[in-house]
Amino acid sequence: MTYDFREIEKKWQKKWTDEKAFNVTEDKSKQKYYVLIEFPYPSGQGLHVGHPRPYVAMDIVSRKKRMQGYNVLFPMGWDAFGLPTENYAIKNKLHPKTVTKDNIIKFKRQLQAFGLSLDWSREVDTTDPGYYKWTQWIFLQLFKNGLAYKKEMAVNWCTSCKCVLANEEVVNGVCERCGSEVVRREKSQWMLKITAYAQKLLDGLENLDFIERVKTQTTNWIGRSEGAEVDFNITCSSENLKVFTTRPDTLFGATYMVIAPEHPIINDLKNKISNYAEIEAYREEASKKSDFERSELSNTTEKEKTGIEIKGVKAINPVNGKEIPVFVSDYVLISYGTGAIMAVPGHDTRDYEFAKKFDLPIVEVVKGGDIAKEAFTDVETGIMVNSGFLDGLEVADAKKKITQFLEDKKIGVGKINYKLRDWVFSRQRYWGEPIPVVICPDCGFVAIDESELPLLLPDVESYEPTDTGESPLSKMTEWVKCKCPKCGKAAERETDTMPQWAGSSWYFMRYCDPKNKDCPASKAALDYWMPVDWYNGGMEHTTLHLLYSRFWALFLHDIGVMSCPEPYLKRTSHGMILAEDGGKMSKSRGNVVNPDDMISEYGADAFRLYEMFIGDFEKSTPWATNGMKGCKRFADRVFGLIDMAKSGGVTLNLEVKFHQTIKKVTNDIDNLKMNTAIASLMTLVNDIYDIGSLTIDELKIFLTLLCPFAPHISEELWYLAGGKGLLSLGNWVSYDEAKTKENAVEIAVQINGKVRDKIITEAGISNKQAIISAKNSEKIKEMLSGREIVKEIVVPDKIVNIVVK
RNA sequence: GCAGGCAUGGCGGAAUUGGCAGACGCGCUGGAUUUAGGAUCCAGUAGGGAAACUUGUGCAGGUUCAAGUCCUGUUGCCUGCACCA
Numbered sequence: 001m002t003y004d005f006r007e008i009e010k011k012w013q014k015k016w017t018d019e020k021a022f023n024v025t026e027d028k029s030k031q032k033y034y035v036l037i038e039f040p041y042p043s044g045q046g047l048h049v050g051h052p053r054p055y056v057a058m059d060i061v062s063r064k065k066r067m068q069g070y071n072v073l074f075p076m077g078w079d080a081f082g083l084p085t086e087n088y089a090i091k092n093k094l095h096p097k098t099v100t101k102d103n104i105i106k107f108k109r110q111l112q113a114f115g116l117s118l119d120w121s122r123e124v125d126t127t128d129p130g131y132y133k134w135t136q137w138i139f140l141q142l143f144k145n146g147l148a149y150k151k152e153m154a155v156n157w158c159t160s161c162k163c164v165l166a167n168e169e170v171v172n173g174v175c176e177r178c179g180s181e182v183v184r185r186e187k188s189q190w191m192l193k194i195t196a197y198a199q200k201l202l203d204g205l206e207n208l209d210f211i212e213r214v215k216t217q218t219t220n221w222i223g224r225s226e227g228a229e230v231d232f233n234i235t236c237s238s239e240n241l242k243v244f245t246t247r248p249d250t251l252f253g254a255t256y257m258v259i260a261p262e263h264p265i266i267n268d269l270k271n272k273i274s275n276y277a278e279i280e281a282y283r284e285e286a287s288k289k290s291d292f293e294r295s296e297l298s299n300t301t302e303k304e305k306t307g308i309e310i311k312g313v314k315a316i317n318p319v320n321g322k323e324i325p326v327f328v329s330d331y332v333l334i335s336y337g338t339g340a341i342m343a344v345p346g347h348d349t350r351d352y353e354f355a356k357k358f359d360l361p362i363v364e365v366v367k368g369g370d371i372a373k374e375a376f377t378d379v380e381t382g383i384m385v386n387s388g389f390l391d392g393l394e395v396a397d398a399k400k401k402i403t404q405f406l407e408d409k410k411i412g413v414g415k416i417n418y419k420l421r422d423w424v425f426s427r428q429r430y431w432g433e434p435i436p437v438v439i440c441p442d443c444g445f446v447a448i449d450e451s452e453l454p455l456l457l458p459d460v461e462s463y464e465p466t467d468t469g470e471s472p473l474s475k476m477t478e479w480v481k482c483k484c485p486k487c488g489k490a491a492e493r494e495t496d497t498m499p500q501w502a503g504s505s506w507y508f509m510r511y512c513d514p515k516n517k518d519c520p521a522s523k524a525a526l527d528y529w530m531p532v533d534w535y536n537g538g539m540e541h542t543t544l545h546l547l548y549s550r551f552w553a554l555f556l557h558d559i560g561v562m563s564c565p566e567p568y569l570k571r572t573s574h575g576m577i578l579a580e581d582g583g584k585m586s587k588s589r590g591n592v593v594n595p596d597d598m599i600s601e602y603g604a605d606a607f608r609l610y611e612m613f614i615g616d617f618e619k620s621t622p623w624a625t626n627g628m629k630g631c632k633r634f635a636d637r638v639f640g641l642i643d644m645a646k647s648g649g650v651t652l653n654l655e656v657k658f659h660q661t662i663k664k665v666t667n668d669i670d671n672l673k674m675n676t677a678i679a680s681l682m683t684l685v686n687d688i689y690d691i692g693s694l695t696i697d698e699l700k701i702f703l704t705l706l707c708p709f710a711p712h713i714s715e716e717l718w719y720l721a722g723g724k725g726l727l728s729l730g731n732w733v734s735y736d737e738a739k740t741k742e743n744a745v746e747i748a749v750q751i752n753g754k755v756r757d758k759i760i761t762e763a764g765i766s767n768k769q770a771i772i773s774a775k776n777s778e779k780i781k782e783m784l785s786g787r788e789i790v791k792e793i794v795v796p797d798k799i800v801n802i803v804v805k
Numbered sequence: 806g807c808a809g810g811c812a813u814g815g816c817g818g819a820a821u822u823g824g825c826a827g828a829c830g831c832g833c834u835g836g837a838u839u840u841a842g843g844a845u846c847c848a849g850u851a852g853g854g855a856a857a858c859u860u861g862u863g864c865a866g867g868u869u870c871a872a873g874u875c876c877u878g879u880u881g882c883c884u885g886c887a888c889c890a
């Protein structure tokens with residue numbers, strides 16, 4: 001039996017659209033529920049079968065919540081600025097605007113074919129001036145609050161994209177997007193001071209319902225460590241050398257210091273250093289290696305450390321007054337802490353290794369290990385020794401005491417350090433939001449007046465990026481020339497554009513009030529809809545989009561735009577769908593399965609069912625078109641139920657089964673266990689077919705449960721069964737816990753833990769009764785004869801285990 | 806190197822958290838229907854054994870009346886961090 005899914009799906013999709021079934025407005029009488037999925041980048045390649053997985057899952061959540069009476073906001077939009085579009089436009093001599101428009105049409109058509117219950121009236125597009133006006137506005141607020149600044153700095157330069165990258169966009173030394181080599185370049189860049197929010201971003205995590213791996217990844221990325229900054233005096237200069245350490249307690253064990261090759265003090269002390277040429281050569285060598293090489297090389301081979309002592313310069317350990325040597329070594333990074341360390345070889349493995357190689361003294365200051373063999377790094381158990389006034393203390397207490405001492409003597413201060421760096425925010429490309437700032441020779445960087453927003457992206461003749469690192473916009477002389485908003489003199493516009501992450505950092509707010517002309521979104525709309533109740537997205541966005549957008553939201557909360565600080569209450573993440581061969585699905589491998597093909601052959605409902613049935617939502621799993629066929633078979637069998645019900649079905653003994661299924665499906669959807677929810681629906685259908693009959697009322701219950709997963713077929717059968725209105729807007733079904741229990745149960749009877757027989761009894765009988773019934777079994781009687789019973793264990797309604805000798 | 810996760814039939818995966826391992830689906834085998842194929846329906850499907858039984862959740866131990874689940878060790882895969890002081 002098969003059904004005309006093409007006709008049915010078209011019919012119901014049209015009906016939902018015509019009746020604006022899923023469009024929502026603020027309705028204070030109803031509890032709101034905001035479900036968010038990451039809006040796609042509309043690339044030219046279209047979607048493959050991996051993309052709909054999170055969309056369908058969140059659609060199921062939305063549909064169920066809606067049927068449970070919530071006012072559900074489930075919107076969609078386009079993260080449409082970005083390099084692939086620009087590159088494609090350059091290659092094919094088109095305007096990125098045109099390419100974007102075409103891609104959006106294509107994507108929208110594909111998305112709509114899935115039967116998602118999206119509110120399309122709230123569609124947003126980051127490249128729409130009405131949208132990016134507010135992206136620019138938010139940038140100006142950051143600028144005015146001192147959180148956006150321009151700085152000459154070493155940046156990550158992608159040799160292929162000809163563009164700077166944020167630290168987060170460099171993965172294993174190559175460009176996250178194109179895989180090309182990333183080199184260091186000195187450039188003046190716009191930066192956003194995300195580090196000012198490091199602690200808030202960390203603290204906020206605690207009370208959020210984010211899956212654990214997102215939390216740990218975020219925490220690692222922020223990389224908070226607590227310790228102290230300590231000043232070391234230098235013998236031949238009034239300058240001092242500042243270090244950061246997490247182990248101020250080991251200060252007495254600091255027997256030498258190491259500074260990064262890039263440390264500025266080398267230049268300052270140039271004429272005091274007797275082996276300057278040698279140092280210079282080492283610096284030269286180090287600068288040739290990228291950060292990546294410097295850390296990577298040391299791993300593949302033995303961790304052979306290199307370094308040179310700075311002759312003629314000594315540092316003084318502030319707690320014991322001892323003169324100690326200073327080294328330059330590339331195992332110390334200029335980008336973390338102060339770019340200099342105090343080395344405590346007795347209690348740090350790297351320092352130990354270095355000290356062994358250069359034959360430097362190793363002093364034990366924490367007892368508990370064997371420093372003749374290796375560094376003792378334990379902070380839990382040790383007792384301080386050789387440390388003057390710290391002797392006898394535990395490490396934790398020593399830390400407190402020494403920090404206090406340093407502060408009293410003004411030679412150091414307790415300090416918290418973060419690995420998180422500020423966000424490199426400018427890109428030297430065309431297809432992005434222009435940065436709304438003017439560069440005035442007299443006034444410096446000046447924000448343009450808010451009334452001039454949006455600052456439109458001008459049409460240029462060529463979008464080609466330049467090797468000089470200047471944005472294509474810089475060639476637009478007419479556009480670049482302008483007047484300083486402050487002093488009125490001739491000035492120039494900033495020609496860099498914002499990164500793709502800008503538009504996506506606040507889109508969830510715009511959905512709340514997408515057409516607002518006066519502000520990003522009205523306070524009333526934000527107060528009603530925000531925060532997002534459930535946000536699902538890819539793991540690859542954890543240290544990028546997720547962190548950036550939380551930063552913006554926290555900031556917008558601080559300046560009073562939004563009432564809630566944290567934008568997302570719950571975050572989940574989906575696993576990838578792999579190709580049938582288990583490899584990654586990609587165009588270059590030629591193994592891409594197109595959802596359009598699947599839908600035209602098996603229908604959107606079967607497709608949705610298989611996307612969910614394929615496996616554990618959080619895990620990667622290979623696609624199998626054969627599995628898809630199984631779901632189509634299920635849909636066909638479901639369609640057959642209508643004839644069964646209409647041919648005068650009688651009430652069956654399936655009440656318990658129905659209550660169990662309602663419970664299972666209801667709970668499974670909340671826990672993203674769509675695969676087992678569908679399995680239980682399949683089991684129920686199998687049971688119905690075994691009996692061969694069901695009533696219209698029972699069918700309606702089943703359709704309600706099926707509706708979130710396979711909405712088209714459910715609506716059609718609901719209609720055929722005489723159901724009123726749209727099932728999608730109908731009520732969810734509830735279950736009675738008492739009715740989920742069978743009244744007859746099968747109990748496994750074990751002897752010494754092995755199942756020897758099974759008995760059927762009434763549910764809920766006493767343990768005593770269960771044992772008596774078990775012993776009544778002929779088989780068990782036989783096996784027990786002549787043996788001594790040691791123990792009897794009963795698991796109510798499940799197991800009787802008799803232990804014998 | 807460090808931290809975390811995972812390992813279950815031919816395949817994707819279940820298992821109410823210590824209580825009958827293999828739900829559900831794919832695939833496969835046999836049968837029915839069909840001119841044939843496809844589709845559909847019925848039966849079977851972890852291994853060994855004719856059967857009673859017995860062995861089975863990466864590997865080796867352990868705890869327990871009872872272990873896929875807990876503990877110790879080990880191997881393999883995945884993810885994160887990676888000289889972060």
